[in-house]
Amino acid sequence: MKTEQTNADDTGRTLADSGVRSTPQREVIFQVLLEERDHPTAEELFNRVKTRLPSISLATVYNCLETLEQCGLVKPVNFERESTRFCPNRREHAHLMDAATGKVRDVEVPPDLLERLKAAIPPGFKLDQIEINFRGSSAATR
């Protein structure tokens, strides 16, 4: 049972299937994103990737992320106006930011709930995307 891509070896194929080149930069960025599932920002990703590709530039990180987004491999996550974070989890899910730590984690949402929610949009609209963001505080160290 493997509904989600977690293997970087597949990345090349996925990129090719989307009609874009599979470059070292793109592969490493995606790899790094898969390795630490903590929803890093472009800047954080940049720092992590630099250890493997010392000459990479921040602009490339942004470029590659956009490409990966277009291929459907990566999803941007926005909380308020903070830097965009990036998530390689392709399943439809919500996000929770821990107000205390600022860390973001995935939250699974029951499919039937998602369906009902989608049904809430006014008639005459075709849903393109849904985004669900929670903010919460980890209820005490007690």
Next chain:
Amino acid sequence: MKTEQTNADDTGRTLADSGVRSTPQREVIFQVLLEERDHPTAEELFNRVKTRLPSISLATVYNCLETLEQCGLVKPVNFERESTRFCPNRREHAHLMDAATGKVRDVEVPPDLLERLKAAIPPGFKLDQIEINFRGSSAATR
């Protein structure tokens, strides 16, 4: 049946109750927000408010919006990294951006759905806030 504040005359009281002064700038901004429920950005609001308070500055608009936010009179609405929009609807609700026009509208969500959704956050977290954003295309002029 009036569960929602739509009357600017109440603003002064609400502000005072929150321990902040009721200034012309704050009142006009809130008033303008109530008049046109199209989720304007700070800049748009600035332009509208200028017709009534010609000497107002953009910084004041930001300041006042923050104050109104703290009083719970206004909620910020963010889609991706676009400019923050502002919403005077205090009921818990979702937002829908029409991909074609860029316009944002409110979407009511059945309370039981909201409850179930809130129940999805992991144990040990106290929910502070939930944000639900749809993006959709008005399905054709046909």
Next chain:
DNA sequence: CCTGCAACTTAGAATAATTCCAATTCTCAG
């Protein structure tokens, strides 16, 4: 194998939204 061209990467400049700052101006409690 070579070549050429389009795709990709890069560094740094540019942009856009928002916040900061320091100097007035207001307001109201005493």
Next chain:
DNA sequence: CTGAGAATTGGAATTATTCTAAGTTGCAGG
């Protein structure tokens, strides 16, 4: 009235992201 704290203002500063122009890369076709 008056003075102190609160609010407003204009402009500078900040920050995340995008743009630009120049250099590299890699692959399709010869």
